[in-house]
Amino acid sequence: MERSLSDFIEQGGILVCISTMISGLPAHAFSGIDNVAAGRTAASLVNFGLRANGGHVLVLQANSTMQSHRDRIEGFVGHLDKLATVEIFLTNETPGASREHFAAMLAEGRKPAAVYETGDPGDEIASIMETLHDKPIWIGHERNEVHDELMRQGVLDFVIDQDPLRQAKWALGDVLARLGIEKSAFSNVRRPELHLFCAANLDTV
Numbered sequence: 001m002e003r004s005l006s007d008f009i010e011q012g013g014i015l016v017c018i019s020t021m022i023s024g025l026p027a028h029a030f031s032g033i034d035n036v037a038a039g040r041t042a043a044s045l046v047n048f049g050l051r052a053n054g055g056h057v058l059v060l061q062a063n064s065t066m067q068s069h070r071d072r073i074e075g076f077v078g079h080l081d082k083l084a085t086v087e088i089f090l091t092n093e094t095p096g097a098s099r100e101h102f103a104a105m106l107a108e109g110r111k112p113a114a115v116y117e118t119g120d121p122g123d124e125i126a127s128i129m130e131t132l133h134d135k136p137i138w139i140g141h142e143r144n145e146v147h148d149e150l151m152r153q154g155v156l157d158f159v160i161d162q163d164p165l166r167q168a169k170w171a172l173g174d175v176l177a178r179l180g181i182e183k184s185a186f187s188n189v190r191r192p193e194l195h196l197f198c199a200a201n202l203d204t205v
Helices: 002-010 035-050 067-079 097-107 123-129 145-152 164-178 199-204
Strands: 055-061 084-090 114-117 137-141 158-161 195-197
Touching: 035 067, 035 084, 035 114, 035 137, 035 158, 055 067, 055 097, 067 084, 084 097, 097 123, 123 145, 145 158, 145 195, 145 199
Parallel strands: 055 084, 055 114, 114 137, 137 158
Antiparallel strands: 158 195
């Protein structure tokens, strides 16, 4: 795919990536959120929860090939309190992988102080989280109905989300501008920004 996209750009094609950058390509536009900042945001929430007491933090990395996930890891690890220890487990979006690893950690007596998922479905580990006394801080990505319900139940603490509608509008505006159409309904769309959700703001957004 990368070779085909490189050829497309070199032939004058216009490429705008919406959810993740693609490394190894000639310069192209990206309408997605700042995923390094998303990782830093997750680390800030964990830091606040741990209150400089340290602790073991489990990172469930859903994907190692997508730049967005690598950026989230970079931001998270770089901003996490130095007193915390980090364990990164790559799930490759394999069904059951997150749940099995989390269950194995608990069986070994290694309950993490926090869990950060870069993209796996929330219901993978929800049933285990629901049984835990003094539940770990849990932060995930992508708002959906499952995550909303888990936040309302107090199982999932925070969800960091993209801004799909604005990302699409910004991408259209960029393409039109490069085609010489300077004024359109998409000309003044602001850069997409990440959104942070928790139980307290679900009904107000």
